[in-house]
Amino acid sequence: MIEADRWEVLERIGAYAAGELMGEEARETESLILENPEVRRLAASYISMMALLGAIGQETPEPPEAVVNRAIRRAYVSAFFRQTENLFGGVGRAYFDAFVYYLGLRGGGAADVRADQA
Amino acid sequence: MADCFHVYDVRPEGFRIRYSPALVDPPGCAPRHSAPRVEKFLCRPNRLLRCARVLGRNDPLVRAVEEAFAVTTFGEHNLPERAARGEVDAFARLVQEHSGLVYRVALRILGVEEAQDASQEVWIRVWRSIGNFRGDSAFSTWLYKVTVNTCLSARRKEQGMRSGEFVGEFPQLPVQPGGEDDPEAVILNRERRDELLRALECVRADHRAALVLRHMEGLSYTEVASILEVPDGTAKGWVSRGRAALLVALAERAGDSNGSHDHGEEAS
Known part of the structure; x- marks a missing residue:
């Protein structure tokens, strides 16, 4: 068996052990497992590994408290800066609008009033 | 998983849940629902979750109810939407509820040394981009995507690692003696667990992420494909x-440790 074929068998036995093969493909793989002791041991190894993967998957490692706290703190700081930026942005915009109005660059400003008086 | 379960008709005393035919049963388990059907649970979501979690955190029913109620521990709804509007309290509750998922996935893809930093990075990205979360998928699916992308971006340089190669016979793991109650077997199992996590680091990063999502997080291939943003076949x-690569790496490690053990015995 050439290397590529061996890798294909390796993957196929893995799919069988994971219960992902159906119909003809599953039956062919079963007969391969029954005929070849090396492939049988491979299937047993896969099943053992999958059981271990599943067991680790059931574990629920708790994240360090620092991770949770820091993420929340950063969000609060970021929100504060966002609000500050909005506030100063708003004040700045208001001053700018007032200045534009004063110069009469927009209709109805002080310059227009003076021009009307003249 | 939204395709498999649909929670609706939510009332204070209970809710209805529909099992759709798209439900994929875990491999090796008998099908639980052969036909679509509707059930009504006359209990509050939190109570149902406590019962359902006995089946494991990744049970589809647990995830369906969690997703339907957004975040249930605090009895809050629409937390992602509120966080997207800039409500830090809602974001804080999302972090508290989902930090386990983020840390768990980062731990398995990156290992213990980098998991903490990666988790931090994930939450920074979530806070910055939660406005992009449109609610088309479950929040947990979107969070998986951000987590996996963050972990993979730290691992791009590993793309050329092991894949499609092994030398000699098919890889084999040694048979473990003893039952579950045997103290020696318990210690051996712990060692095997640590070996497996170390061997996982030898698997190519994107293959490792797919493996973690499928066999440790218990997600369907459709979900894995959606999170990794690749076609189902990929x-x-x-x-x-x-x-396959994990088994090869694991068998090599088992062979090495047996070899060194034998040498140790010879030396003594």
């Missing part, structure tokens, strides 16, 4: 290659 291929 997700299947990555899981398959990752599984």
Whole structure:
């Protein structure tokens, strides 16, 4: 068996052990497992590994408290800066609008009033 | 998983849940629902979750109810939407509820040394981009995507690692003696667990991510493909290659440790 074929068998036995093969493909793989002791041991190894993967998957490692706290703190700081930026942005915009109005660059400003008086 | 379960008709005393035919049963388990059907649970979501979690955190029913109620521990709804509007309290509750998922996935893809930093990075990205979360998918699916992308971006340089190669006979793991109650077997199992996590680091990063999502997080191939943003067939291929590469790495490690053990015995 050439290397590529061996890798294909390796993957196929893995799919069988994971219960992902159906119909003809599953039956062919079963007969391969029954005929070849090396492939049988491979299937047993896969099943053992999958059981271990599943067991680790059931574990629920708790994240360090620092991770949770820091993420929340950063969000609060970021929100504060966002609000500050909005506030100063708003004040700045208001001053700018007032200045534009004063110069009469927009209709109805002080310059227009003076021009009307003249 | 939204395709498999649909929670609706939510009232204070209970809710209805529909099992759709798209439900994929875990491999090796008998099908639980052969036909679509509707059930009504006359209990509050939190109570149902406590019962359902006995089946495991990744049970589809647990995830369906969690997703339907957004975040249930605090009895809050629409937390992602509120966080997207800039409500830090809602974001804080999302962090508290989902930090386990983020840390768990980062731990398995990156290992213990980098998991903490990666988790931090994930939450920074979530806070910055939660406005992009449109609610088309479950929040947990979107969070998986951000987590996996963050972990993979730290691992791009590993793309050329092991895949599609092994030398000699098919890889084999040594048979473990003893039952579950045997103290020696318990210690051996712990060692095997640590070995497996170390061997996982030898698997190519994207294959490892697919393997973690499929076999540790218990997600369907459709979900794995959606999270990794690849076609279903590619997700299947990555899981398959990752599984084979993990077994090869594990068998090599088992062979090495047996060899060194033998040498140690010879030396003594």
